[in-house]
Amino acid sequence: MNGYHGRFLKVDLSELKTKDMPLFEDDLRKFIGGATLAAKLIYDHVEKDMDPLGPESPLVFSTGPFTGTSIPMVSRYAVSGISPLTGYWGEATSGGEFPFRLKGSGYDGIFITGRADHPVYLYIDNGSVQIKDASHLWGKDIYETQKIIKGVLEKSGLSVACIGTAGERQIRYAGIMNDKGRAAGRCGLGALMGSKNLKAVAVAGKRKPDLTNRKKVKELAKEVLAAISGSFGAVALREYGTLFYMDFGMSLGDAPAKYFSKSVFPAEKVTGQALRQAYTVENYACPGCPIGCGREVKNFRKDLDSVDGPEFETANALGPLCMNIDLDSIIRANHLCNAHGLDTISAGVSIAYAMYLYENGVLTRDEAGMEIKWGDGNTVVKLVEMIINQEGIGKLLSQGTLRMAQELGRDVGEAAQVKGLEIPMHDCRAFHGLAVSYATGPRGACHLKGDYYNVDIGIAVPEFNIMPGNRLSSENKAENAAKYQSLRDLYDALTLCKFAPFSVTQISQLLNSITGWDVSPADLLVAGDRSINIKRAISNKLGLTREEDRLPKICLKALKEGSTAGKVPDMGLLLKDYYDFRQWDWETGKPSKEKLIELGLNPVAEDLYPK
Ligand code: SF4
Numbered sequence: 001m002n003g004y005h006g007r008f009l010k011v012d013l014s015e016l017k018t019k020d021m022p023l024f025e026d027d028l029r030k031f032i033g034g035a036t037l038a039a040k041l042i043y044d045h046v047e048k049d050m051d052p053l054g055p056e057s058p059l060v061f062s063t064g065p066f067t068g069t070s071i072p073m074v075s076r077y078a079v080s081g082i083s084p085l086t087g088y089w090g091e092a093t094s095g096g097e098f099p100f101r102l103k104g105s106g107y108d109g110i111f112i113t114g115r116a117d118h119p120v121y122l123y124i125d126n127g128s129v130q131i132k133d134a135s136h137l138w139g140k141d142i143y144e145t146q147k148i149i150k151g152v153l154e155k156s157g158l159s160v161a162c163i164g165t166a167g168e169r170q171i172r173y174a175g176i177m178n179d180k181g182r183a184a185g186r187c188g189l190g191a192l193m194g195s196k197n198l199k200a201v202a203v204a205g206k207r208k209p210d211l212t213n214r215k216k217v218k219e220l221a222k223e224v225l226a227a228i229s230g231s232f233g234a235v236a237l238r239e240y241g242t243l244f245y246m247d248f249g250m251s252l253g254d255a256p257a258k259y260f261s262k263s264v265f266p267a268e269k270v271t272g273q274a275l276r277q278a279y280t281v282e283n284y285a286c287p288g289c290p291i292g293c294g295r296e297v298k299n300f301r302k303d304l305d306s307v308d309g310p311e312f313e314t315a316n317a318l319g320p321l322c323m324n325i326d327l328d329s330i331i332r333a334n335h336l337c338n339a340h341g342l343d344t345i346s347a348g349v350s351i352a353y354a355m356y357l358y359e360n361g362v363l364t365r366d367e368a369g370m371e372i373k374w375g376d377g378n379t380v381v382k383l384v385e386m387i388i389n390q391e392g393i394g395k396l397l398s399q400g401t402l403r404m405a406q407e408l409g410r411d412v413g414e415a416a417q418v419k420g421l422e423i424p425m426h427d428c429r430a431f432h433g434l435a436v437s438y439a440t441g442p443r444g445a446c447h448l449k450g451d452y453y454n455v456d457i458g459i460a461v462p463e464f465n466i467m468p469g470n471r472l473s474s475e476n477k478a479e480n481a482a483k484y485q486s487l488r489d490l491y492d493a494l495t496l497c498k499f500a501p502f503s504v505t506q507i508s509q510l511l512n513s514i515t516g517w518d519v520s521p522a523d524l525l526v527a528g529d530r531s532i533n534i535k536r537a538i539s540n541k542l543g544l545t546r547e548e549d550r551l552p553k554i555c556l557k558a559l560k561e562g563s564t565a566g567k568v569p570d571m572g573l574l575l576k577d578y579y580d581f582r583q584w585d586w587e588t589g590k591p592s593k594e595k596l597i598e599l600g601l602n603p604v605a606e607d608l609y610p611k
Contacts (some may be wrong), residue, residue, distance in 0.1 A: 001025050002212045003065035003514040004033070008041070009107045009129060011122065013196050014055055014114030018129045021111060029517060030600060033064030033108065035091040036493035036531040038080035039538060041111055043604065046541050052082040052090075052188075053170060053195040055115035061161070061201060062109030064495040065514050067099050068208055071221045072228060075100045075286040076495040083187035084195075085172040085346070085400055086420035086444050088539035090187030093448075093492050094161075095286035096179030101159040104205040116197040121162075125155060126205035134199035138168060141339040142177040145200055155204045162200035163190045164341030166388055170194050171398045173346035173422075177338065181308030182294075185343040187421060187443055212516035220510050224502050228290055231501040237293040238283060240272025242312035247271050249312070250320075252471075253564035254430035254453060256423075257320040258374065259352040260416055260555045263427060263562035269325040270315055278327055281309060286497070293499065297331060310334040310344075313447070316425035317348025322355055322380050329377025333384045340388045349422035350397045351383045353404060353415065362408060368393045413553030418445035419544070428555055428569060431456050432474040433481040435569035436578050439549045440482075442489065442535035448498055449488040452481050461487065463504040463521040474570035478577035486528030493531060529582075530599040533591045536584075537604045546589035549575060 001023070010021040023037075031040040038060040045058050059081045066074035077099035083090025102109070106127035119134040137145050146160040161178035167190030174190030175183045211217050228234050236244040249255035250267040257265040268274060272295075275281055280299055285292030295309025310318070310330050318333045319325060337344045357363040358372040365371055369392045372379055386394025396404055401415035401422055416423045421444030428435035430453070437450025455461070456471035464487065466480045491498055494511070502510075504521040511519050519527075536544075551571060558568050579586055583595035596605035 001028060002210045002516055004028060005106055005108050005207065005209050007107060008062075008109045008111050009124065011110060011112045011131075012114045013112060013116040013120065013131075013198060016116065016120070016131050018131070023108060030527070030530060031534075032490070032493040032527060033067075034062050034493040034495045035078035035080050035093070036489070036534070037064075038062045038078060038091070038109070039089070039531065039534045042080060043534060043538055045113070046082065046538050048541060048543060050082060050542065052084040052087060052192060055196070056113060057082050057192060057195070059112045059189065059192050059196060059198075060109060061102065063099055063103045064493055065511060066494045066496055068103035069211065069514060070218060070288070071510055072225055073286070073289050073291070073497040073500040074495060075288055076497055077102055077184075078492050078495065079176055079184045079189045081189055081192045082542065083189070083421070083443065084170065084191040085188035088419055088444070088542050088544050089442055089535045090189055091443055091492065092175065092184035092186045092189055093495065094176070094178055094182045094184040095497060096159070096182035097287055098159040098161050098178035098182070098203065099495065100287050101157060101203040101205065104157075104207050105203040106205055106207040110201065112196060112198065115195065119197050119199050121149065121198065121200035121202060123153065123202045124205070125203070126207060137199045139165060141165065142341050143180060143339060146180065149200055149202050153202060157206070158202055158204040160200050160202045162341075163193050164339060166340045166342040167191055167194035168199075169390060171342065171387065171390075172400055173343040173398075175341050175343045177341050181338040183338065183343075186345065186446075188343070190341045211514050213513045216513040217510065220506065220513060224500070224506055225290065227501050227506075233499060233501060234291050237291050237499060240276070241283065241293050241295040241309060243270070243272035243275060243295070243310065243315055245312045246315065249426070251563065252430050252457075253559070253562040254427050255316050255320060256425060256427045258323050259321060259356040260423070260427070261557070261559070263430075263559050263564060265320045265323070266325055267320070270319050270327055270330065274327060275309060289497070291499065300331060304335065307331060307335045308338050313425045314344035314348070317345050318351070318380055318384075321348055321352040321425070323374040324377045324380050325375070326377035329381050333381045336381065336384045336388065342384070342388060345424050346400055346422040347384055347387060349416050350387070350401055350404065351380055353401045354383065354393070354397055356414075357408070362410065363393070411553070416552055416554055418551060419548050421445050423552070423555055426451070426453055427564070428551055429559060429564045429567060431471045432569040432574065433471070433477050433484070435551060435571065436478050436481050436574035437485050439551050439571065439575060440578055441485070442532055442539070449485050451488060451498065452484055455480070455484060461504060464525055472564065472567050474574050478574045479581045482578055482581050483525060486525060486532050489531045490524060490528040493527070526599065530601060533596060533599055534601060534604060536591055537596070537601070537608055540588075540590045540608060544589060546586065549589065
């Protein structure tokens, strides 16, 4: 099993016991690693009506065959489980040093169930495991937590992933943070970790699995490095971080404003360039990445020497979506979310929804206890604090937009979410391929597997015959969007950064050189399809039907401005074509029995279609 250690660490927190859990080559060939392998491991533990925050609900940290190798842009890990926010399949990924160290610890991943009767953290070092008391860490923010653990363990090369107070309080969109402000932010997996009384996972070690053809891996790594150096995206990301997209995105109608009711705003105030003009900004990188898209704002305030710079998603959600173009408040709100471990996208969308409700007289000043006006940066910061502290109106906002709408008796079509996961900061009216991906994504509205905007602005995938087309057309779009979704799902199995400009052929060659397998680009597409389908089957087991493959009305209303004015995706056509291509059942929303068997998911087929 080259490329793998061949084992996970299995942890039962109720019993405070750990043991090795062997992996089988047949499963690795089928499910590869990362979030996809996690889905395979989680599948058998899922039962209808399962409480995502119950002790039996699994939480999985996983790496893939690329993690820890000399290939650039592969230091990533996935966290998976049943989402406390959606109640369906949930996953989130993050970069930084943690993934590299997790693989170095001698395990491919960690499978956690149970609930400790007091706060604990896990410490794994070169194959040895300890469950340690974390009572003194409960209540600490993520920066303090990481610092204290590193100070106590005094181990060089130690990396920590942890929750903040948002995870401890089981806020449904709490994330897991590693290496300072790196975030596995989405789906509320920090709340799942908090429900287990697990404050942190600390990992160290330099163990590396064998590679089948080390020389070839090195050669290919050199080749892809050259591709990165010659890529426009790499230069833009290095110079300005993901924020480089703000003004370009706005010109495409792809950066939503005023709770998805506008697409034109003074973008120049909140770009990566504006950040650099206003502050001293340094960039940082995941190990082995020549780009370094991370931002650090230096000398931000007297009491805050250095803070994480906001990513595009964060800056848009806490900024223009709330009609806020005050960078200082965006940085402060981002810092609070990071320090306490809160998903900035769900937080920003929930705050923007509150502003919309306030404008429409649904939330009054008396009910809210404050004014919640568009464009007020201080209000954005205050509401983030109130969400974290579960104070006043913050308690309602901490539920996410779907529960907010339900609690207030509103039409759920005005809650900007899919399956409960808040819509990210790409507008489905700007790219119709994105629209169908949002509606059908394995974790709900997901810009990382639904990033069809990359294709329609010029990035082709010739191996799968995916070519750029008319971004505002729904005709003949769904099949390619589905294929692209499968490919991007595979990145989180391998694990590979979504910004890596590698061809599918290079990805298959890298995988073969590491593992000794003989995987073709076409086989990779099958693996991606398998991944999408097993995650779908988990959600089906938890009650998901086709009814929930839909976009909210608020995001489908034609805009009167910008480059998408008057245009909306044809969701009926897109979904029909998507279902036909995927061979999903139009009545039940399940993958067909034939499709599951074709993908080698026979036990899943038997489970979803009992005799
Ligand atoms: S581009 Fe950014 S997220 Fe991706 S590997 Fe490089 S530093 Fe990490």
